[in-house]
Amino acid sequence: MAVRSTFRATLVRAIRLARIVIAGPGAWQGLALYALVLGLSFVGVWVSVRLIAWNKAFYDALEQMDAAAALTQIGVFFALVALSAGCWLTGDWFRKKLLILWRARLTARALDLWIGNRAYWLMRPGFGTTPVENPDQRVAEDCRLFIDRFIEFTLDLVSEVVSLVSYVAVLWSVATFALGFTLFGLGIEIPRYMVWLAPVYVVVATAITHLLGRPLKRQYFDREKVEADFRHALVQLRDRADTVAQSGGEGAERRRLDDRFAAVALNWRRVMRAELILGLFSRPYFQTVLRMPTFFALPAYFAGALTLGGLMQLASAFSSVTTTLSWFIFEYRKLAEFVAVCERLDGLFAAAQAPAPLPAAPRAIQREVSDDGALRLDGLRLATPAGNWLDPVPHRVIRPGKVFLITGASGRGKTTLLAAIAGLWPWGHGRIERPAGRFLFLPAGAPVLGDGLVTAACHPDDPDRHDPARVFAVLTRLGLAPRLTAPQGEAALAGLSMGERQRLGLARAVLNRPDWLLMDEATSALDPAAEADLLAWLRTELPDTTLIIVAHRTPLGVSADDVLRIGPAEPERKSA
Numbered sequence: 330m331a332v333r334s335t336f337r338a339t340l341v342r343a344i345r346l347a348r349i350v351i352a353g354p355g356a357w358q359g360l361a362l363y364a365l366v367l368g369l370s371f372v373g374v375w376v377s378v379r380l381i382a383w384n385k386a387f388y389d390a391l392e393q394m395d396a397a398a399a400l401t402q403i404g405v406f407f408a409l410v411a412l413s414a415g416c417w418l419t420g421d422w423f424r425k426k427l428l429i430l431w432r433a434r435l436t437a438r439a440l441d442l443w444i445g446n447r448a449y450w451l452m453r454p455g456f457g458t459t460p461v462e463n464p465d466q467r468v469a470e471d472c473r474l475f476i477d478r479f480i481e482f483t484l485d486l487v488s489e490v491v492s493l494v495s496y497v498a499v500l501w502s503v504a505t506f507a508l509g510f511t512l513f514g515l516g517i518e519i520p521r522y523m524v525w526l527a528p529v530y531v532v533v534a535t536a537i538t539h540l541l542g543r544p545l546k547r548q549y550f551d552r553e554k555v556e557a558d559f560r561h562a563l564v565q566l567r568d569r570a571d572t573v574a575q576s577g578g579e580g581a582e583r584r585r586l587d588d589r590f591a592a593v594a595l596n597w598r599r600v601m602r603a604e605l606i607l608g609l610f611s612r613p614y615f616q617t618v619l620r621m622p623t624f625f626a627l628p629a630y631f632a633g634a635l636t637l638g639g640l641m642q643l644a645s646a647f648s649s650v651t652t653t654l655s656w657f658i659f660e661y662r663k664l665a666e667f668v669a670v671c672e673r674l675d676g677l678f679a680a681a682q683a684p685a686p687l688p689a690a691p692r693a694i695q696r697e698v699s700d701d702g703a704l705r706l707d708g709l710r711l712a713t714p715a716g717n718w719l720d721p722v723p724h725r726v727i728r729p730g731k732v733f734l735i736t737g738a739s740g741r742g743k744t745t746l747l748a749a750i751a752g753l754w755p756w757g758h759g760r761i762e763r764p765a766g767r768f769l770f771l772p773a774g775a776p777v778l779g780d781g782l783v784t785a786a787c788h789p790d791d792p793d794r795h796d797p798a799r800v801f802a803v804l805t806r807l808g809l810a811p812r813l814t815a816p817q818g819e820a821a822l823a824g825l826s827m828g829e830r831q832r833l834g835l836a837r838a839v840l841n842r843p844d845w846l847l848m849d850e851a852t853s854a855l856d857p858a859a860e861a862d863l864l865a866w867l868r869t870e871l872p873d874t875t876l877i878i879v880a881h882r883t884p885l886g887v888s889a890d891d892v893l894r895i896g897p898a899e900p901e902r903k904s905a
């Protein structure tokens with residue numbers, strides 16, 4: 330029952346995933362390549378069938394001491410091998426082309442859902458109902474593995490069925506003799522016993538393989554997870570290199586990495602054990618499967634029903650049938666991996682299709698497009714994902730082109746309000762009317778996005794859309810020009826101070842020219858003179874942009890047209 334439901338679930342998942350790559354515009358190209366590869370594998374099957382007949386011709390020539398006939402057969406052999414190799418190499422070439430074509434389609438779909446639906450934001454642990462572990466690995470690794478195995482298995486399956494029919498036909502015509510024996514005084518005769526023996530042999534072996542190999546699927550599933558967790562911890566160490574080094578956190582990092590690696594080692598030991606148990610049966614099976622037919626046919630050979638050539642031909646046909654039928658046994662490990670990959674990847678696609686935020690807090694924020702260009706916050710109260718209410722947000726209408734300050738004590742919900750205005754924060758109730766137009770958000774902590782100074786300064790715009798002279802002028806005005814002479818790429822961003830990162834944020838604002846600029850403590854690290862100078866410059870560069878500023882005080886260089894305070898007023902400091 331469990332076997333059937335795993336099989337059915339994997340089939341449904343594999344079909345769902347396969348439809349993504351097989352259907353859609355330009356699908357004919359992939360299908361044409363697939364048909365070509367399939368056709369070439371049929372030629373390969375024909376060569377194998379032809380080689381079975383060749384066995385008889387060659388060994389009979391040897392038995393009859395016919396040198397000329399043997400020589401001819403050697404020529405035939407090389408011709409068949411050349412044809413087989415040619416087909417294999419061509420097939421392999423086009424299979425690889427197909428692999429990258431379909432992988433690109435599947436990866437593009439995964440990225441569309443992951444990025445396009447903002448699933449990457451909502452499916453983080455603590456945010457969504459279905460947090461997805463290691464999505465990066467699923468997009469990068471699992472897409473490749475799925476396509477690789479899908480092509481391999483479906484091609485195998487079709488060509489194995491064709492091979493099976495061809496080989497059974499040969500076996501039927503060769504193994505004409507019966508097996509006779511007495512059981513409890515009864516004379517029993519099994520006609521063409523070698524034909525029946527092949528499937529019985531394989532069915533028994535398959536059942537044993539599945540019984541012994543069942544735990545492997547779980548272990549392979551876990552392996553991907555623990556390996557990805559370990560890799561992720563290493564990437565985090567690289568990203569937080571400064572913080573770890575400055576806070577002497579090497580010991581803590583080492584413990585974290587050791588813990589993650591211990592999980593890798595534990596899983597490895599479990600995989601080893603499961604593979605050993607499977608190997609105890611499958612290894613001897615691999616080695617005997619080609620020899621057994623000769624032993625099974627010996628009674629007929631000694632009874633004189635077969636020539637040596639006939640025996641060889643029979644052995645060849647029988648082992649071809651058993652090898653074809655044993656596909657499940659030979660591929661068991663890969664099949665177990667495939668089941669795990671389908672489960673992981675389908676889970677990612679399903680969750681990313683409709684990422685659902687945690688249901689702990691109400692999601693009753695009404696969002697509308699304002700028709701007079703103003704931003705309205707009406708009866709708004711936000712909550713954390715766990716359902717804790719934050720302070721109510723006072724009613725406000727923010728007119729375009731104004732400077733608007735949001736203030737309040739720490740932890741009251743200022744950043745959360747910006748996220749709600751940006752359309753991200755789903756928890757809470759009330760109403761947000763947002764005008765059309767471009768919004769740009771400069772988050773707290775001034776994170777830098779992009780893999781070079783120019784990309785980071787233009788983000789999220791494409792840097793190719795910007796005049797390099799203008800980008801250079803903006804960066805120079807912000808005092809970042811010296812960084813342009815450093816080697817570009819990630820190295821150009823290394824070690825940027827907080828103030829420099831905030832200046833880079835201002836470059837983004839000036840180059841992107843948004844209608845609405847949301848600044849979360851975006852100038853807090855600048856010295857008063859630089860803050861006053863740069864914000865005054867920003868205002869002259871973007872005179873019509875509405876500035877929504879989150880800060881504990883109005884930044885120097887601009888004056889606020891309105892102030893929105895969340896929560897009670899901060900207590901005034903008494904002067905000494």
Ligand SMILES: Nc1ncnc2c1ncn2[C@@H]1O[C@H](COP(=O)(O)OP(=O)(O)OP(=O)(O)O)[C@@H](O)[C@H]1O
Binds near residue numbers: 455737
């Ligand atoms: N993802 C989250 N999960 C749980 N709680 C959250 C989450 N995001 C924010 N909060 C909580 O919501 C509250 C408001 O956070 P927010 O960052 O908006 O505060 P803030 O007013 O901007 O604070 P600060 O001035 O210190 O930056 C805080 O108590 C915070 O811990």
